[in-house]
Amino acid sequence: MSFYDKLEQNRKFLNENEEEILSYLLDHGENLLDTTIREVAGHFYTSPNTIIRLTQKLDFSGFQQFKEDFVAALKIQKSLGELYSLDDMIIKTKQLINEETITNMTRAIHEADNILFFAVGLSRFPAEEFSERLKIVGKQSQTFIDPHIMKHNAQIMSEKDLAIAISISGRHQSNVYAATSRSKIAGAKTLSITGFSSNALANLTDLQLYGFSSPLKINGLDATDRFSIHYLTNYLFDKYIEQYHHLDTSTT
Structure with missing residues (x-):
């Protein structure tokens, strides 16, 4: 199951605070690999366990797998060539289709x-x-x-x-x-x-x-x-x- 398939199927299980944290993670793109779980937790004044539970709700084993799969998904998109914003939208939308x-x-x-x-x-x-x-x-x-x-x-x-x-x-x-x-x-x-x-x-x-x-x-x-x-x-x-x-x- 692709990164975006997991998000599409499981994002509905997140609460409002978890949704805010997820949006923050998605906005950081490839820079996420250099971001630690404590940095994310500190940004939201919460505990690392909160971040782990969030990623597990999305069907990842933990924060590390979430980061690696997200960055891999982004690299697949980039391998298709230079993307304009509309191209990017379609690629991401297509990945969400079940x-x-x-x-x-x-x-x-x-x-x-x-x-x-x-x-x-x-x-x-x-x-x-x-x-x-x-x-x-x-x-x-x-x-x-x-x-x-x-x-x-x-x-x-x-x-x-x-x-x-x-x-x-x-x-x-x-x-x-x-x-x-x-x-x-x-x-x-x-x-x-x-x-x-x-x-x-x-x-x-x-x-x-x-x-x-x-x-x-x-x-x-x-x-x-x-x-x-x-x-x-x-x-x-x-x-x-x-x-x-x-x-x-x-x-x-």
Whole structure:
């Protein structure tokens, strides 16, 4: 299992303090090899055992293995050549993809009578593209502009329906989380595509995909790119076509 596979599967087990420490470790990159466990513990005014427990929750034997595997993963990326930030995002996002999860998601899409997308702001654009592409292959799919209508439709879903929630933050206090929660209570299958973090939306849904992004706010407004989200929705659609439809690559 790769370094990023372990993070993707186990990061949800971390508490808020451990998440903060993990973010600090990930920010240090290759310099982490020269960092001691006591230095990290001292930075957060905690004990070395806290750091060890954190890495073990992520399925590493301890801090040393975490460091070595992380640095090895970074070197693999660098071996692919000089990377731009967008290239880096895609490589990291691709490493997070679990093919078993993809298979379960394509099956859920195939079996769903209706597919509702929950997304607001900039996340609505990959949702709308995905929805329109699903319509081309005969799926009943819908996106929403008004969050009130989105939440209303969520609560009248059935166990034969699928909710796909897309959010970079995946935060609890959001219209997307509220709609997803209502759809889950109604009995629908739920799927989320979020930024790479231990977030409330991912913890709520039945199936999850994670993408790397670079958070950006301008004048207090969210301007974070959805490049990795577009990548994941395209990847998921391609796998769905490959599994359940004859692939016609001709264009008009």
